[in-house]
Amino acid sequence: MRPQKFHGRYPSEGRQCAAPGCSEPGEYRAPGSEGPSFDGPGDWRWLCLDHVREFNAGYDWFEGMTADEILAAQSPIAGWERETRAFRPGAGAMPRWADFDDPLDAIGARASEIRGRAQARQASREQAARFTAREREALSVMGLGLQADRAELRKRYSVLVRRYHPDRNGGDRSHEALLQRVVEAYQLLRGAAAFA
Ligand SMILES: [Zn+2]
Numbered sequence: 001m002r003p004q005k006f007h008g009r010y011p012s013e014g015r016q017c018a019a020p021g022c023s024e025p026g027e028y029r030a031p032g033s034e035g036p037s038f039d040g041p042g043d044w045r046w047l048c049l050d051h052v053r054e055f056n057a058g059y060d061w062f063e064g065m066t067a068d069e070i071l072a073a074q075s076p077i078a079g080w081e082r083e084t085r086a087f088r089p090g091a092g093a094m095p096r097w098a099d100f101d102d103p104l105d106a107i108g109a110r111a112s113e114i115r116g117r118a119q120a121r122q123a124s125r126e127q128a129a130r131f132t133a134r135e136r137e138a139l140s141v142m143g144l145g146l147q148a149d150r151a152e153l154r155k156r157y158s159v160l161v162r163r164y165h166p167d168r169n170g171g172d173r174s175h176e177a178l179l180q181r182v183v184e185a186y187q188l189l190r191g192a193a194a195f196a
Pocket of ligand 1: 018019050051
């Protein structure tokens with residue numbers, strides 16, 4: 001086996017570079033139209049060295065992110081800072097390939113991980129804003145998340161009432177205080193704007 005100069009090199013196994021009109025072997029992989037995400041590993045396109053370099057130079061790792069998300073992505077996070085420096089647009093130098101076992105994998109995965117986290121934070125803020133502080137407390141009494149809908153609220157209430165009601169527990173009143181909290185939480189949440 002030939003020594004592999006670049007860690008990101010894969011035997012082409014007959015694959016041809018995906019760049020239009022290029023007939024070089026496709027030995028380097030780059031994120032495809034659906035890059036890796038929380039939904040799965042994504043797909044890849046196979047490129048020759050020249051074209052993977054071109055691809056990497058023009059790839060916008062922050063595509064689709066807001067200014068705040070980009071700022072968050074650039075804050076010091078272990079393992080990310082060095083990579084950001086190496087790939088900063090306009091830095092002039094080629095990426096330091098030797099720094100990474102598999103540069104495209106490492107950077108692509110990290111970028112979508114950070115993007116995914118920023119999106120999750122944003123979604124969580126939006127969900128939290130649906131409820132008042134008292135309503136959020138009531139949700140936690142009922143063991144419901146911020147994404148709960150009206151159907152889920154009703155379903156959980158009926159489960160908890162059955163679980164804690166003395167009539168359903170052979171007259172055992174040990175859960176009475178808990179049942180009372182659940183009833184109060186439900187009464188509050190039933191009238192919540194988020195469940196209207
Ligand atoms: Zn090529």
